[in-house]
Amino acid sequence: MSHINVKVAAIEQVTDLIKHFTFVREDGQPFPVFSGGSHVVVSMNINGRIQRNAYSLMGNPEETEAYHISVRRQEKSRGGSVHMHDALKVGDSLQITFPVNLFALEKRARKHLLIAGGIGITPFMSQIADLERNKANYELHYAYRAPEHGAFSKEIKANIGNKLITYVESEGGVLNLRNLLSKQPLGTHVYVCGPGPMVVAMIETARTLGWPENHIHSEQFTAPPSGESFKIKLTKSALEIVVPPEMSMLEAMEAAGVDAPYLCRGGACGRCELEVVCTDGNLLHHDHYLSEAEKAAGKKIMPCVSRAKCDLLEVVL
Amino acid sequence: MSLAFKKETFRDDYTYKNSVEAIKRFPFPFPEDTYMYSVNMEPHTKGPKGAVTEHTFDIDEHYVSECLDKAKTLELDPGRYAVLPHMMDAQWDFLELTMESLSTDYPHLFTLKKDGKNWTWENKPLSIKKSFVFGDVSTLDMDPFEYMSRQVQGDFVLLDQRNDTLYADAGFITSQADWSLNFDVGMAWHEWHGPVPQVTKLGVMDRALKYLMSMQLGAPVRRLNWTMTINPRLDTSPENYPLWGGDRNTVTPENVGKKVHLRVELQTLFRLPRSNGLLFSIRCYLINMEELSTFPRWAKRFHRVFRDLHSDLAEYKGLVKFREMTVQWLSKFDDGADIGVGTHPE
Ligand code: FES
Numbered sequence: 008m009s010h011i012n013v014k015v016a017a018i019e020q021v022t023d024l025i026k027h028f029t030f031v032r033e034d035g036q037p038f039p040v041f042s043g044g045s046h047v048v049v050s051m052n053i054n055g056r057i058q059r060n061a062y063s064l065m066g067n068p069e070e071t072e073a074y075h076i077s078v079r080r081q082e083k084s085r086g087g088s089v090h091m092h093d094a095l096k097v098g099d100s101l102q103i104t105f106p107v108n109l110f111a112l113e114k115r116a117r118k119h120l121l122i123a124g125g126i127g128i129t130p131f132m133s134q135i136a137d138l139e140r141n142k143a144n145y146e147l148h149y150a151y152r153a154p155e156h157g158a159f160s161k162e163i164k165a166n167i168g169n170k171l172i173t174y175v176e177s178e179g180g181v182l183n184l185r186n187l188l189s190k191q192p193l194g195t196h197v198y199v200c201g202p203g204p205m206v207v208a209m210i211e212t213a214r215t216l217g218w219p220e221n222h223i224h225s226e227q228f229t230a231p232p233s234g235e236s237f238k239i240k241l242t243k244s245a246l247e248i249v250v251p252p253e254m255s256m257l258e259a260m261e262a263a264g265v266d267a268p269y270l271c272r273g274g275a276c277g278r279c280e281l282e283v284v285c286t287d288g289n290l291l292h293h294d295h296y297l298s299e300a301e302k303a304a305g306k307k308i309m310p311c312v313s314r315a316k317c318d319l320l321e322v323v324l
Numbered sequence: 325m326s327l328a329f330k331k332e333t334f335r336d337d338y339t340y341k342n343s344v345e346a347i348k349r350f351p352f353p354f355p356e357d358t359y360m361y362s363v364n365m366e367p368h369t370k371g372p373k374g375a376v377t378e379h380t381f382d383i384d385e386h387y388v389s390e391c392l393d394k395a396k397t398l399e400l401d402p403g404r405y406a407v408l409p410h411m412m413d414a415q416w417d418f419l420e421l422t423m424e425s426l427s428t429d430y431p432h433l434f435t436l437k438k439d440g441k442n443w444t445w446e447n448k449p450l451s452i453k454k455s456f457v458f459g460d461v462s463t464l465d466m467d468p469f470e471y472m473s474r475q476v477q478g479d480f481v482l483l484d485q486r487n488d489t490l491y492a493d494a495g496f497i498t499s500q501a502d503w504s505l506n507f508d509v510g511m512a513w514h515e516w517h518g519p520v521p522q523v524t525k526l527g528v529m530d531r532a533l534k535y536l537m538s539m540q541l542g543a544p545v546r547r548l549n550w551t552m553t554i555n556p557r558l559d560t561s562p563e564n565y566p567l568w569g570g571d572r573n574t575v576t577p578e579n580v581g582k583k584v585h586l587r588v589e590l591q592t593l594f595r596l597p598r599s600n601g602l603l604f605s606i607r608c609y610l611i612n613m614e615e616l617s618t619f620p621r622w623a624k625r626f627h628r629v630f631r632d633l634h635s636d637l638a639e640y641k642g643l644v645k646f647r648e649m650t651v652q653w654l655s656k657f658d659d660g661a662d663i664g665v666g667t668h669p670e
Contacts, residue, residue, distance in 0.1 A: 008540065008543075009540065009542045009543050039541055039542065039597050040597040040598045041541070041597055041598070042413075042597065042598055042599060042600035045600075068597075068598060069598070104540075105540050105541040105542045105543070106541055106597075107540060107541075108600045111485065111486070111600045113486055114410035114411075114413070114484065114486075114599075115410045115486075137413075137598075140459075141412070141413070221486070221487045268538075270538055270540075276538070277534075278538045
């Protein structure tokens with residue numbers, strides 16, 4: 008993947024758990040313009056182990072002096088967000104990928120219905136800039152737990168006024184998906200980003216109400232889960248690599264110097280797909296990409312998030 | 325580099341010719357004696373100095389005449405330019421990419437001055453100077469996509485990515501070999517990629533689609549494709565078939581060298597930043613058999629490729645009528661010697 012070398016220009020504590028990072032390019036050049044909903048993958052060096060996490064770009068896509076991401080501290084994760092929160096300082100150097108958009112707006116939609124839960128607000132922040140520029144018809148519904156968790160809610164309100172509707176759980180605010188989805192005009196596209204259960208609920212509700220599948224958009228990246236160690240064999244290079252408990256297959260291959268493809272690193276895009284030759288155990292699928300039938304067939308695996316419970320797994324690479 | 329732009333025609337009296345330098349830099353597409361259809365792409369990185377891949381978009385000695393020919397084709401058939409309304413962001417992406425590339429790569433020919441959103445574009449070869457507001461169509465004489473398509477050699481298609489496929493939702497097609505825009509605008513990937521003979525392996529087009537959909541910003545790719553054209557005609561569109569189809573019957577053993585052209589397309593693909601669309605650019609290079617054979621290595625190679633080409637492919641590319649005569653004509657250059665692998669002329 009092509010990379011951009013960046014420096015941390017500013018760090019802002021937005022809520023107790025969320026930090027906003029501002030990046031500028033090391034070479035002083037402007038960043039490329041991007042499309043609303045894009046993410047970048049940030050590479051970080053955690054005590055010698057390279058971890059790469061995807062974060063949505065949340066700035067205005069037309070403002071190219073800086074890129075902005077926000078990171079929610081996840082105590083139970085493998086340390087990426089904690090590293091970003093605790094170790095990263097202004098002036099530090101990092102590598103990011105060029106922006107990739109797996110959560111693009113459908114430009115022909117008559118109306119865009121954006122639904123955010125918690126930190127899931129970030130991809131919508133760049134999307135609303137695009138929607139405003141194109142004078143599109145849209146609403147942003149933003150649910151969060153308590154006023155102190157409503158990162159960016161003031162800022163967004165100031166930009167888009169009553170196109171923002173907030174639901175604060177601690178104040179009794181409830182986002183009723185069924186009500187909301189059933190009163191939308193024909194030709195509306197719905198987009199959701201937030202905690203897993205919310206994403207699933209939205210998709211189910213829309214399907215139940217008969218929304219066409221291609222009018223339902225979601226972004227759900229899974230963090231690679233840890234697990235037991237296992238060994239993989241790459242058929243083309245004949246390389247054997249041990250995947251330790253705290254690394255994903257993809258990370259273990261990268262650490263061994265293999266240039267494996269990826270876009271999202273969260274089991275969503277399908278880019279990293281590998282063909283399985285054989286295994287002496289079971290595949291543990293964690294992605295959102297393969298169908299249930301494909302998962303059961305055991306012929307494919309998404310190494311960015313999935314693992315195996317086995318001694319040896321042989322894949323084509 | 326200063327370029328002398330030639331005055332020449334791609335229709336009627338067909339005065340198009342390649343200079344010695346243009347022949348030498350011709351993107352000859354055959355590294356081996358046999359030709360296999362392939363959709364393989366390589367990164368569109370800077371090629372060697374003087375090569376057609378040296379710059380993002382190649383401007384050569386035919387630039388001015390080719391732009392005039394494009395304008396003529398469009399005037400005769402306005403349907404060659406079509407764009408669907410949701411492609412406005414992609415149109416500006418295209419204008420930005422072409423203006424920035426040309427002014428960076430050929431500063432003596434093109435300049436772009438930016439003051440925020442107020443841009444001034446100067447195209448010296450075509451004597452154009454224009455100030456406009458980026459993002460505001462009312463300040464340009466026409467759509468941004470049409471505006472710059474008229475000023476860059478080649479054909480252009482803007483693709484929108486949705487529903488897990490790519491749609492050709494805008495196009496400027498004035499020098500296309502075998503497909504036409506009227507037929508294609510708004511079509512999805514699998515609809516405009518009809519079956520190619522000898523591409524029997526299932527899933528080739530599916531894999532190509534998956535590859536294109538995951539193309540990234542800042543990492544354009546390219547490939548070469550080829551066919552043959554009688555007379556140096558850019559506009560060999562299906563709807564104008566009556567105007568050029570008959571030319572295939574005019575080839576004689578005496579005029580093969582001048583009339584029969586190898587037509588090579590340099591196809592490039594770019595991810596576009598603000599629209600998340602793709603730009604598909606198809607740049608056409610023409611060389612007649614006489615020009616080609618000034619490099620005997622190429623004549624030998626092409627003799628073998630054309631002689632042994634699978635008849636289905638010859639049929640598909642419309643080469644059957646003049647194949648024998650051309651192979652015959654080329655055979656005088658071929659002593660059968662092993663010329664190794666590679667596309668180099670000597
Ligand atoms: S990188 Fe996207 S699914 Fe693995």
